[in-house]
Amino acid sequence: MLEDRVLILRFNRGDRRVLHRIYDKYKDDLVTLAAALLMDAGSAEDVVHDVFIAFLNSAGRFRLTGSLKGYLATCVANRARNVNKAARRHHGPALEDVPDPACDAPLPEQAAIFGEQLARLSSALLQLPYEQREVLLLRSYSGMRFAAIAKVQGVSINTVQGRYRYAVEKLRSLLDYEAEE
Amino acid sequence: MKSVRDIDQHIGQLRLRASDSLDRRVHADIDKALADKQKNRLPVIGRTIMANPIVKLAVAAAVIVAGLLGLNIINVPHTGSVAWAAIPDRIKAIDTFMFRLTIDVHGKDGATVAGAPTGQWTFYLSEQYGFRMDINGGGTVVSWYVAPGSDTLVTVVPSQKKWAKTTLPSEQIGKMPEEYKDPADYIKRFMAHGYKELGKSVIDGVEVEGIEVTDPPTDGGRLENGVGTLWVDARTELPIRIEIDGTADGQAVQWFMEFKWAEAVDPGVFEPNIPSDYTPLAQ
Numbered sequence: 001m002l003e004d005r006v007l008i009l010r011f012n013r014g015d016r017r018v019l020h021r022i023y024d025k026y027k028d029d030l031v032t033l034a035a036a037l038l039m040d041a042g043s044a045e046d047v048v049h050d051v052f053i054a055f056l057n058s059a060g061r062f063r064l065t066g067s068l069k070g071y072l073a074t075c076v077a078n079r080a081r082n083v084n085k086a087a088r089r090h091h092g093p094a095l096e097d098v099p100d101p102a103c104d105a106p107l108p109e110q111a112a113i114f115g116e117q118l119a120r121l122s123s124a125l126l127q128l129p130y131e132q133r134e135v136l137l138l139r140s141y142s143g144m145r146f147a148a149i150a151k152v153q154g155v156s157i158n159t160v161q162g163r164y165r166y167a168v169e170k171l172r173s174l175l176d177y178e179a180e181e
Numbered sequence: 182m183k184s185v186r187d188i189d190q191h192i193g194q195l196r197l198r199a200s201d202s203l204d205r206r207v208h209a210d211i212d213k214a215l216a217d218k219q220k221n222r223l224p225v226i227g228r229t230i231m232a233n234p235i236v237k238l239a240v241a242a243a244v245i246v247a248g249l250l251g252l253n254i255i256n257v258p259h260t261g262s263v264a265w266a267a268i269p270d271r272i273k274a275i276d277t278f279m280f281r282l283t284i285d286v287h288g289k290d291g292a293t294v295a296g297a298p299t300g301q302w303t304f305y306l307s308e309q310y311g312f313r314m315d316i317n318g319g320g321t322v323v324s325w326y327v328a329p330g331s332d333t334l335v336t337v338v339p340s341q342k343k344w345a346k347t348t349l350p351s352e353q354i355g356k357m358p359e360e361y362k363d364p365a366d367y368i369k370r371f372m373a374h375g376y377k378e379l380g381k382s383v384i385d386g387v388e389v390e391g392i393e394v395t396d397p398p399t400d401g402g403r404l405e406n407g408v409g410t411l412w413v414d415a416r417t418e419l420p421i422r423i424e425i426d427g428t429a430d431g432q433a434v435q436w437f438m439e440f441k442w443a444e445a446v447d448p449g450v451f452e453p454n455i456p457s458d459y460t461p462l463a464q
Contacts (some may be wrong), residue, residue, distance in 0.1 A: 017211075017215065019211045026198040027204070028198050031203070032196055035195075041197065041237075045199065047204070047208075049203060049206055053210055056210070056211060079365075122195065136188075136192065137192065140189050171191075172188060
């Protein structure tokens with residue numbers, strides 16, 4: 001945490017070289033988050049790239065009020081949501097809009113981005129509505145509190161807690177179903 | 182039945198590594214931005230107060246003063262009792278001062294805005310006593326101290342009862358990025374495009390005189406409908422407060438700056454005075 005504060009101070013003071021360190025420190029977490037949100041490794045990397053470019057351009061204006069990782073995760077979530085919306089506009093409904101597929105249905109190609117071993121989990125995540133998936137992942141990967149996620153999503157904290165509860169329940173039922181197979 | 186913890190552990194197994202291609206793209210873009218910035222730097226303007234390396238360093242660390250200043254200095258008419266145009270020079274002659282900036286950003290409904298550049302920074306600068314900066318944000322205060330002539334930065338985190346000593350990198354000692362200046366320069370810029378005199382008032386029992394400007398300089402992006410007010414002590418003719426209100430991206434932005442000059446600043450604030458129960462911070 002303190003290292004992050006020093007990194008931000010150096011960055012704001014004009015030492016943009018620290019962005020190399022910030023990127024190296026959080027790149028894998030952010031790519032993972034973006035990929036789990038979008039289930040598309042290529043788009044995930046584009047999102048992370050764009051977040052860092054925007055961050056670079058914010059020199060002198062950025063003020064760290066929480067965790068740097070939480071801030072970057074928020075930026076990734078916001079951009080990923082835009083990418084998701086754009087994809088839905090261009091390609092019709094996203095997978096989560098389709099009625100629940102049977103759990104033994106062939107895995108969507110996207111679900112394999114985390115490797116075959118985790119493809120079932122990826123597939124289960126993919127079946128969650130986007131907003132629920134976002135809450136679950138921000139909570140799991142970034143340790144963000146419900147209040148912070150509520151601000152990201154522009155909804156009440158109760159809504160976020162509800163989305164989390166539904167996401168966990170649905171994931172639990174999907175994974176338990178698979179475990180019984 | 183899987184527990185929430187099981188679900189979390191499952192999700193934690195999903196790991197991807199950033200590709201070499203992404204690494205190259207991001208690092209190359211950072212390097213390009215660094216190179217462009219170097220190319221576009223403005224000439225350095227010397228200042229007496231900046232002659233001392235420690236003060237240069239201190240001001241270089243002044244996060245929020247970044248980008249505040251320009252070089253357009255014009256004479257402004259003096260119609261009131263305060264010699265407004267003489268204020269920057271008066272400030273330059275003062276060795277020790279305190280400058281505190283509080284930035285607040287709110288949405289239309291008054292709600293706080295996630296990720297907004299809010300917080301409070303307090304700087305104590307003195308050629309005689311050194312430098313101290315307090316950063317207050319996210320519920321934590323971190324204080325930095327540098328004694329005169331020292332290349333050691335002392336960091337104190339009272340909420341964690343921690344402290345640390347760090348040797349400053351040699352490239353940072355005595356150097357000051359051109360974009361960081363001090364209150365005198367900021368006030369020059371503040372008044373650079375004319376002002377309206379507000380007359381006399383009283384702030385905290387002190388008789389003051391004020392001026393109002395439109396489009397006041399702020400850190401980074403320009404505020405829409407920005408209005409700034411500068412209040413100076415009518416007796417000393419030194420600034421005691423600047424208030425700026427405006428909007429940016431549909432959000433209400435408020436800057437509140439406070440100043441203390443010379444003997445009004447207790448020299449004791451420059452001493453870290455680390456309590457005996459504080460422990461070293463892991464590096």
